[in-house]
Amino acid sequence: MSAPVVDVWGPVAPGTRSSYPPAPEPHDEWPLPGGTAWVYYSPLNRRQLIRPVILSDGFSSGSSNLDQLWHGLEENGDYRFISELHAAGRDVIILGYDDRTASITANAETAIDCIRRANAERVGQAKLAVGGFSMGGLVTRYALAKMEQDPSLPDHETSVYLSYDTPHNGAWLPISIQAFAHFTTDEWGDTPGVGPVLRQFSGLLNSPAAKQMARWHIEKVGDTPEQAPERVAFLRALEEVGGWPRNLRTIGVANGVDTGAGNGVKAGATAVRCDGETLHDTWLKTQAKGDQVVARLQKTGGEPVSVRTGGLPEIDGAPGGLFTVPSPAGDTGSFGLAALLMALTGNEVDPDVITTSCFIPSISAVAAGDINDPKALYQPVTPDHSALDAFACASRNEGHTTMTEELGAWIVNEIVAAG
Template identity: 50%
Template sequence: MSKPVVNIWGTPEEAAPSAAPAAPWNTKWDLGNRHTASGTAWVFYSSPGEKTLKRPVILSDGFAPGGTNIDDLYDGLENGQYPFISTLRQAGFDIVLLGFADRTASILDNAGIATECIMRAIVEREGDARLTVGGFSMGGLITRYALAKMEAQHMEHEVSTYLSYDTPHHGAWLPLGVQAFAHYVKDNWGGIGKPVLNSFSNLVNSSAARQMLRWHLETATQTTLDVADGQHQDRIDFLEALERVGDWPQRPRLLGVANGTDTGSGNNIPAGDTAMEAYGPHLIGRLDAQGTGSRTVARMDKPGQEPTEIRTTGFPELDGAPGGLFPLAPALENAANFGIAAMLAGRVNKTEATLTHNASTFVPTVSAVSSDRIDNHDALYSKIDSERSDLHDFKCATTNEGHTTMTRELGEWIVDKLKEA
């Protein structure tokens, strides 16, 4: 799989720093003086000689540890399968990449930064061309809420097109076993001076993750979960806030793309199949791919303690569902979600774990195109019905590929749609 635009896990403290080449931005805006959050917008004019915005396209970064690294963000957009930024610029668009000082902060807080960026673009713009505003992964939720709130407050955003790129409109999926495993490792072997053993549990419990994940485990002690449960109060509060401002912006056309297929064809991870096993002197663990019925999806065993099991009831086969796959982390030997658990087990036992499946689905297609709930097994594995989507138009990938991967197929579709405006 090619590099994702948004690297969910980021880079651990002891890993090598990013080697991405410097992004050739023209100017930047420091944002957030009037907000609890802060951020930066990097502006790429349509041609080197330009000094003003004429056709602004604002694209928001998504969820990841720490603050936005503009070089990494630009690298994922430009130097993968498709040169998205330079193609847009050649078509006469000015690109504004919006980043945040804390990408794990509340979506509602960072939406204030997005609003400030939109207003700044209107002031800086020459002429009256309408704006395009959107984002990658959680960035699509940030800008969706920002635009809807501006309309609810009777603010003129001058946006003609909203664009989401593999955004979890109906929630993201992180296997409950992976969440529990991260918490279990932190609780038993983490602590001061052990950033990797702590970091993934901390990330799962961040404000943004609690709002974005459809099912969330805060600790490894919540051992049974029904499909109807598991929605964190932060997510409930976020969805209520979104509903209060109209749920979606009403004025722009709503476009979206998904890194998953629209045919109902999944990624061939069998439900119930063992994804990761660890056998060592300190930790014995096993994670299984999510299946239907009542089943154990995780078991963790530390000598001298009672084993911990995570059991689920009524869940669909989410790990193998059509959708954008959990991104690989190059700094962690290309580990994805189950791979992260294997890496943690290896750190604890000082011996390699057995990894059968590395990356499962992260954003199901039905979530990315906002056509159905991700707890509906039949909807997950059926052909997408465009009439059920909240988007006016969308494009799905031909194969299930890495979440937020910028491909020629999806990139060209977006450029063509923006040219139509």
């Protein structure tokens, strides 16, 4: 059985590179310990690094893919982010990693090396703008904060830190989906064709970076949803460097609204159900308050497994960036991905699938509240709630890290205003 390769916390996996047109050849390429930086000088700067903007890649499987990154910044929305930065006289440095599932603190060392290289090659006195998309915002947040706290490191010489739909206060992937991923991997992970897809899905959820970002995580079916030890250790490490870089302006955007209006996904609803060759009466539900069976998982001919949660908020319908991932049938969401995997394992899926859910709540993306707080999730977000100096939220709940003129232009204007 042949199967596509899909990713959880990023656009697509290795093996799909050919689906993207090649990115323009970078003007310079910096090999870094743990990664690579691709440099695109502004046409206004005559092949000199004068006003650098470092943009960090986020979570995905394997190593960073320049074609994929360029497409996401320039072609995958209604705003050409790199072109607009170039028009404003900013040189763009795209920062990628050898392993995007590695610990955030490990990849932050690569970000520190990139910042040092940019400062060493910069002509003039203009300070840097540094940040990233999704997990990339956490990588650079930690890197800049560490450079301020560690006396062995040089000044980061940065005036603006930026984040784009970054899970500052945690990310959400339904526990029912996590359990389904681990269950199917346990049962069919060695099956030719579909097995590698299942193992990759489960493996991504259990990778160091995913554990650090997920507000609730289970490593295997039957675990109690909670913060993974890796997340607890990362939050402690972040606190040890001050939590945030202080000697600059911090800005961020959310792909969700700031009005408190949810995305329409109902709590406790059956999101996806299937029956067939390998699974019998298997279903996943959206998250509701209180004690709840969020999934029924049954191998055909086997005993059913119930997955329970308790004390979690109604977060699938919360305002925020939505889980989206490309598939052969077109972009889908979190439960849509589960439906795809159900079909791949030989089952008939009920047609009324709730395809997506909240992924990065707005209050997480703009660091404005605890996503474990049901009231905070659905309250309007105001500047006094946020740990950022300034933020912007989308006018609708849209796909995670979608590049829009609304958000992209706001960031460009903030960078330009900083000088």
